[in-house]
Amino acid sequence: MKVRKLAVMAMLACSCVAVLALVAAIGASRASAQIRTYTPPKTAKPGADWTERIEEILPPGVESRAEATARIAAYKPDPVKYAVPRTPWDGKPDFSGVYWPDAQIAPPPVPLESLYRPDAREYREGGGAAAGLIDWRGIDTPNYHCWPPSPVNGSMGGTVQLVSAPGYLLLLNEGGSNFRIIPIVGDNEPRPSAPHKPSFQGSSIGHWEGDTLVVEVTNFNGKPWLGNAQPPKRLPQTSSDAMRIVERWSRPDAQVFEYQAVIEDSKMLRAPWTTPTDRRGILPYDTVQESLCFLDPELDARHREFAAQQAKKSGAVR
Amino acid sequence: MSRRAMAIVAAVVVGAALLVGMRVFVNGSGATGSAAKGTVAFSAKTAWGEPNLTGVWRASTLGAGSGRDTFNLAKLEGLYTAEARTRMNGLSANDDPTMRCTPPGFPRAAMLGHPIQIIQRPGFAFVFTQAYPVFRIVPTTGRPHTSAKYLFPTHLGDSTARWDGDTLVVDVISFNGEGWLAGPQDKPTNASTGVWLTSDALHVVERWRRVDAETLEYQARVEDPKTLTMPWETPTVVFKRQAVDRIEEVICRPEDGPATYLARLGS
Numbered sequence: 001m002k003v004r005k006l007a008v009m010a011m012l013a014c015s016c017v018a019v020l021a022l023v024a025a026i027g028a029s030r031a032s033a034q035i036r037t038y039t040p041p042k043t044a045k046p047g048a049d050w051t052e053r054i055e056e057i058l059p060p061g062v063e064s065r066a067e068a069t070a071r072i073a074a075y076k077p078d079p080v081k082y083a084v085p086r087t088p089w090d091g092k093p094d095f096s097g098v099y100w101p102d103a104q105i106a107p108p109p110v111p112l113e114s115l116y117r118p119d120a121r122e123y124r125e126g127g128g129a130a131a132g133l134i135d136w137r138g139i140d141t142p143n144y145h146c147w148p149p150s151p152v153n154g155s156m157g158g159t160v161q162l163v164s165a166p167g168y169l170l171l172l173n174e175g176g177s178n179f180r181i182i183p184i185v186g187d188n189e190p191r192p193s194a195p196h197k198p199s200f201q202g203s204s205i206g207h208w209e210g211d212t213l214v215v216e217v218t219n220f221n222g223k224p225w226l227g228n229a230q231p232p233k234r235l236p237q238t239s240s241d242a243m244r245i246v247e248r249w250s251r252p253d254a255q256v257f258e259y260q261a262v263i264e265d266s267k268m269l270r271a272p273w274t275t276p277t278d279r280r281g282i283l284p285y286d287t288v289q290e291s292l293c294f295l296d297p298e299l300d301a302r303h304r305e306f307a308a309q310q311a312k313k314s315g316a317v318r
Numbered sequence: 319m320s321r322r323a324m325a326i327v328a329a330v331v332v333g334a335a336l337l338v339g340m341r342v343f344v345n346g347s348g349a350t351g352s353a354a355k356g357t358v359a360f361s362a363k364t365a366w367g368e369p370n371l372t373g374v375w376r377a378s379t380l381g382a383g384s385g386r387d388t389f390n391l392a393k394l395e396g397l398y399t400a401e402a403r404t405r406m407n408g409l410s411a412n413d414d415p416t417m418r419c420t421p422p423g424f425p426r427a428a429m430l431g432h433p434i435q436i437i438q439r440p441g442f443a444f445v446f447t448q449a450y451p452v453f454r455i456v457p458t459t460g461r462p463h464t465s466a467k468y469l470f471p472t473h474l475g476d477s478t479a480r481w482d483g484d485t486l487v488v489d490v491i492s493f494n495g496e497g498w499l500a501g502p503q504d505k506p507t508n509a510s511t512g513v514w515l516t517s518d519a520l521h522v523v524e525r526w527r528r529v530d531a532e533t534l535e536y537q538a539r540v541e542d543p544k545t546l547t548m549p550w551e552t553p554t555v556v557f558k559r560q561a562v563d564r565i566e567e568v569i570c571r572p573e574d575g576p577a578t579y580l581a582r583l584g585s
Contacts, residue, residue, distance in 0.1 A: 088440065089365040096439065146419075147569060148451075161455075165439040166365060166372075167563075172444075172453055179446060179453045181435065181564040199567035286442075287455045287464070290472040294418065 065101055072281045073103035077252035084211070084251050087164050093211050093251040095162040095169060098288055099280035105258070106277035112227050112237055115269045120238070128225065128238030142225055146293035148178045148200040150224030151217055151245055152261060152275060160280070161288040162257065169206055169213060169249070174288035182206045182215055198241055200224055206249075213249040226263065226273075240267035256281055362528070364438055368458070369484040371436045371443060371526055374565055375534050375557035379431030382506035389429055392506035394499060394514070394540075394550045402545040406513040411502030413513070415473075419570035421450035423474045423497050424490070424524060425538040428555045435565045436526075436534075443479065443486065443526075448565040456488055463491055471518050473497055488524040495520065499540065499550075517544035532559045 085094040116124070143149070158175035171180040184206040196203050196219060203219040222241040243265040250258050260277040263269070364370045382391040398406065416422055424445075427434070432449035438458070445454040452474065460480030463469065469476055471494035479488040495518040502512035523539045534557040541549040 145571075148567060163437075163439060163442070163444060165437045165444075168437050170437060170444060172455070177452050179451070181437070181446065183563045196564075196566050200569070201567055287457075289468070289470075290452075290474055292420070292452070292473060294420070 068281070069101045069103045072101060072256065072279055073105055075256065075279070075281070077256060079253045082254035085254055087166075089166045092164075092208055093213075094164045095213075095249065095251055095257055096164050096286075097257075097282040098159060098161045098285040099257060099282055100159040102278050102280050104276045105279045106260075108276050109274050112273050113234075115271055115273050116237070117268060117270050120268050121235070124235045124238050128223070128236055142200075142223060144295075146176065146295055147223070149173070149176075150200055150220070150226070150239065151180070151202065151204075151247060152224070152226050152263060159283070159288055161286075169215075172288055174291050176293040177290055178293075180204065184208070184213065198222070202243070202245070211250065215245075215247040215249065217245040217247065218243075238268060240265055242267045254282070364440075366440045368438065368440075368481065369486070369528055370438065371486060371528050371534065372438050373534070374433050374435045374560040374562050376433045376560050377428060377431060377536075377555045377557045380429040380553075380555065381500060381504040382510075383503060387506045388553070389500065389504070390551065390553050391500055391504055394546075395506055395510060397546040397548050397550050398515075399545060399547055402515055406511050406515055409511070409513045409515075411512060414498055414502050415496050416450065416498075416501070419450060420473055420496065421447065421452040423493065424454075424522065425536075425540065425552045425555075426497065426499055426501070428536050428538070428552070428557075429500065433560055433565045434557070446565055448568055450570055451565075451568055456486075458486060463489070471495065475520070475522065482525075484527060486524075486526040488522075488526065490522040490524065491520075493518060493520040493522075515545055517542055519544040533557070534559070 085096075086092060087094045158173065160174065161170075161172040163170035163172065167184055169182040169184060171182070173179065180201055182204040187207070198219050198221040200221060200223060202217040204215050204217045206213050206215040208214070220239060220241055220243045222239060222243075224239050224243075226237040226239055243263065245261050245263050247259065247261040252258060256279050258277055258279045261275045262272050263275065264272045361370055364372070378388075380389040382389060411417075421427070422430070427447050427450075430447075430449050432447070434448065435446040437444045437446075441457060441459050443456040443458050445456060446452075454474055454477055456477045456479050458479045458481065461478055463478050464476045469492050471492050473494060473496060475490040476492040477488050477490045479486050481487075493516060495516055497516050497520075499514040499516060501514075504510070504514070505512050520540070520542045525535075525537045527535045529535050536555040536557060538552045539549055540546070540552070
């Protein structure tokens with residue numbers, strides 16, 4: 001009898017402990033899910049945007065963007081001192097980081113313009129396939145429309161965040177808040193089908209060649225311009241739906257990443273063009289900020305007016 | 319073995335079973351399995367042991383109108399303050415920020431019926447939307463929000479998250495008060511204006527949970543003391559996995575108007 005009583009008591013005690021543990025655990029889990037009361041910021045930072053932040057992110061002792069760019073260009077990567085970070089899931093270089101500014105460390109072997117096919121001139125005179133441009137000779141370039149930058153033109157313009165994730169490299173642009181999702185396939189994996197519609201940024205497929213991520217981009221919509229075309233002084237460097245880009249992404253050390261691409265476009269270029277090699281320095285941040293691109297209606301109206309005036313004034317330029 | 323010892327063993331077993339049960343309850347069922355279809359592999363946990371939310375996901379279009387309310391919007395409508403109602407009476411569909419291609423924040427983005435993509439790495443989840451393409455960066459370590467020095471109001475707000483068992487609980491603050499909580503076509507009652515204002519006091523707590531290989535659930539709690547008298551809860555939105563490795567690139571052009579734009583997105 002005594003033994004049974006003890007046993008019952010022990011069971012009760014154990015159950016109590018278990019129930020208490022359960023209650024405590026649920027309480028803890030609730031507490032961990034508890035969100036602190038939110039007090040909104042008292043004052044909005046007036047006119048805050050990513051360009052303002054660029055002034056704030058200059059490394060100590062660096063006065064200007066130009067100086068930061070020069071330092072990045074002159075930098076000698078040191079993988080012993082700054083070991084290349086590697087991902088825990090496949091041991092490949094981890095590109096994750098926020099980078100700025102971009103510095104050209106090797107010029108293109110030949111200028112892009114020298115490779116344009118003469119018979120593409122008429123097409124280029126007309127502004128290419130960028131339907132929706134009012135007058136490309138004015139200030140109406142694809143960038144103006146908040147269209148996503150092509151891999152070559154502009155996607156490397158401002159502060160950029162790269163993210164390595166299992167099976168992906170992500171490119172998050174702070175300026176414009178646009179992004180590229182680059183699937184990475186392994187040596188033995190089948191390539192994912194690309195049923196996507198032709199697009200400004202194309203369809204990307206990456207694979208590793210040693211520690212270099214090689215990304216093939218096809219399926220473009222023919223609208224992006226290559227290079228920094230500045231009409232009306234220069235013809236737009238148009239692309240076509242035949243464009244194919246092979247990019248090489250590398251991480252020489254923990255401080256920088258480097259990027260180079262080869263562009264083929266049989267309808268526009270006589271031969272493949274090799275881009276400059278660009279290098280970017282890593283910043284002590286792990287997120288870019290929201291900075292959306294808006295086609296301001298008022299500016300749009302003024303722009304349309306300007307374009308019309310330009311067209312009227314200049315008549316047929318060239 | 320004495321009866322006493324047996325009883326103690328039994329009690330310990332009962333206690334352990336309770337504890338194990340609780341662990342399962344807290345951590346979820348942890349379904350395992352490979353991809354049911356398509357080329358996208360699926361595992362319940364990431365390589366670093368977190369619940370795996372990675373994938374391209376799509377839910378049904380949700381909203382209210384024609385006597386149907388699939389997003390608890392009648393309830394939301396009743397929560398607006400008198401002051402907010404007065405302001406909303408002076409606005410119309412043309413004031414909806416998506417008319418200017420402004421991306422709607424969540425939870426409205428979960429109503430659209432268009433694909434989203436989630437990609438994870440240790441410490442972060444990234445949420446991409448196909449309609450009104452934009453990305454959200456969601457730290458998953460439970461770290462504090464962006465420091466006051468860099469925090470400024472935005473359309474999508476500032477997110478930080480922690481795992482509550484197998485549920486990712488995302489806390490979103492620092493909205494700019496321009497977004498709407500639903501669209502102008504959403505009219506749950508005869509008195510509805512189709513205007514759904516927010517303020518810079520908007521605070522959203524989202525719960526993202528991978529239910530199984532094919533299913534992701536989303537639910538949000540919305541509070542906005544400047545426009546709503548009480549917090550509002552969305553229903554659970556059920557996203558189904560799409561057998562693709564990335565969402566499409568879609569361009570919003572204001573001149574198309576949202577109806578044309580959304581129609582052009584197709585399926």
